[in-house]
Amino acid sequence: MKIIDCHKKRRQLRNAQSLAVITVLAAVGAISIGCSSAADPKSKAQAAGPARAVSVAVAAVQKQDVPVYLSGLGAVTAFNTANIKSRVDGQIMKVNFREGQAVRQGELLIEIDARPFEVQVEQLQAQLFRDQAQLRDARLNLERYTSLIPSGSIAQQQVDTQKALVDQLDGTVRNDQAQINSAKLNITYCHITAPFTGRVGLRQVDSGNIVHASDANPMLILTQLQPIAVIFTLPEDVLPNVSQQMHRRTLEVDAFSRDDQKKLASGKLLTIDNQIDPSTGTAKLKAVFDNKDSQLWPNQFVNSDLLLETRKNSIVVPTAAILRGPQGPFVYTVNPDKTVQDKPITIALTQGDITVVTDGVSPGDTVVTDGQDKLQRGSHIEPRGGPPSKNTTAPVTGAVERPGVGPEESRTAESGRRSHRPSERGASSNSAPGD
Numbered sequence: 001m002k003i004i005d006c007h008k009k010r011r012q013l014r015n016a017q018s019l020a021v022i023t024v025l026a027a028v029g030a031i032s033i034g035c036s037s038a039a040d041p042k043s044k045a046q047a048a049g050p051a052r053a054v055s056v057a058v059a060a061v062q063k064q065d066v067p068v069y070l071s072g073l074g075a076v077t078a079f080n081t082a083n084i085k086s087r088v089d090g091q092i093m094k095v096n097f098r099e100g101q102a103v104r105q106g107e108l109l110i111e112i113d114a115r116p117f118e119v120q121v122e123q124l125q126a127q128l129f130r131d132q133a134q135l136r137d138a139r140l141n142l143e144r145y146t147s148l149i150p151s152g153s154i155a156q157q158q159v160d161t162q163k164a165l166v167d168q169l170d171g172t173v174r175n176d177q178a179q180i181n182s183a184k185l186n187i188t189y190c191h192i193t194a195p196f197t198g199r200v201g202l203r204q205v206d207s208g209n210i211v212h213a214s215d216a217n218p219m220l221i222l223t224q225l226q227p228i229a230v231i232f233t234l235p236e237d238v239l240p241n242v243s244q245q246m247h248r249r250t251l252e253v254d255a256f257s258r259d260d261q262k263k264l265a266s267g268k269l270l271t272i273d274n275q276i277d278p279s280t281g282t283a284k285l286k287a288v289f290d291n292k293d294s295q296l297w298p299n300q301f302v303n304s305d306l307l308l309e310t311r312k313n314s315i316v317v318p319t320a321a322i323l324r325g326p327q328g329p330f331v332y333t334v335n336p337d338k339t340v341q342d343k344p345i346t347i348a349l350t351q352g353d354i355t356v357v358t359d360g361v362s363p364g365d366t367v368v369t370d371g372q373d374k375l376q377r378g379s380h381i382e383p384r385g386g387p388p389s390k391n392t393t394a395p396v397t398g399a400v401e402r403p404g405v406g407p408e409e410s411r412t413a414e415s416g417r418r419s420h421r422p423s424e425r426g427a428s429s430n431s432a433p434g435d
Contacts, residue, residue, distance in 0.1 A: 053382040056371035058334055059318050063363040066314045066356055068349065069305045070242070072285070074232025074255075076300040078225065079288075080196050083218035086112060086211040087189040092219075099202050103194045103222070110219060112211065114190035121183040128176035135169040142166050198224040223298055228291045230255055230267070232304035233282040242285070243272065245308055253287035255296065256303040264295040269306060311349070314356045321367040322347070322355055332368040332375055333361065340368060340379050 090112040097109050142162045148154040201221040205211060211219065230253070234242065245251055251269040256262065267289035276283045287304065289296055296302070321331045322345070329347055332340040345360030361367065366383075368375065375381070 053380040054374045056381045057369045058366050058383045059369050061361045061363050061365040062316050063313055066311045068308045070234055070238055070308050071305050072232040072234045074230045074302050074304040076296045076298055077229045077231050078223045078298040080224040082195050082222045084220050085218050087213050088186050089212045092207050092209050095207050097200050101200050105194055105197045107194045110192040112190040114187045117183050117186040124180045131172045131176055135173055138166045138169050196224055198222045226291050227288050228296050230287045231284055233284055236276045236281050239283055252307045254305045258301050260303045265289045316354045316356055317367055318369045319353050319355045320369045332372055334366040338381055340375050342377050
């Protein structure tokens, strides 16, 4: 019994010692946590320091005239193209043109041997002379017979027969004259002339060859290049506006190269097709170009820009400055203290890299065009390269730098042109976007 009581006392003593150690450790931990929590706000404040400014690109809101362009894909089409073939059979005696030569209307191109037709004309003229002599004799006999009718010396039947002979010979003479005219026309066909002013292509025949009126291949192809046409397509939705503007004035059309970088020519809108393609929902339009410098060629692919109108004194911002939020489009404007404020805007027109707005910003305001993803309302910013110039239109124009386009061709009306089809939108928002 004594041994058992001794073991119990030792166990109780060890438990008391363990409990004391745990109590001391818990107290030390609580004290350390309290100290660290008291020092945490100070360390956070020291680590945070002053707010860091975000580097962004900015541009000034401008007021300027904005040309509205409608862009479509098109192809160059010659006003006149002639596959010149021979209308008679014969040997080519002379070719009076060079490949690629510009010829005028009525200029002699090819001479075919006309001697067989000249001989035929002489034969027919001789036959005509013989038939005319027979006709004269028949008419004289008819006059004699007619004079004998009152005396009863000749029968009426004989007089009628002579009249029929005169008419028959008269028809023969007329037929001879028609055959002569046909032979002379063949002689004319032997001298092939240009039906209109144009450019000769590659010739298919040479001197000495025999040609036939039934040949399938032409001897040459003549194409009119000045003026020349471009047929392009536009969506059916814009046709009412185009038709309305056509009644007011002549609409200008610019043709650009396949890569949409080089301006080739400027022309005028000629007409709109009389029907819409139901499979594509587009209509064809035809523009005419003088093509004095021969920049346009038949079947050439071009990008066509139709200047629909010019909106005067429009408020424009760079398209890159516009963001989309749950409550509509908005921009970040820069305050004098270099903080930003989000403002909702009303979009009237997007034209390339500029956008026309009707509400939300004013000319002279500064908007952020790059780096908006790092901003929120009240963020501090640092404009790249200093504050924007209020006298420059570079940040807000829609001009596209194209190789080969000189300053004289970069007109103000071209500043709103875009490399793809412009879109008019009426997106608007009456409330500020969410924070």
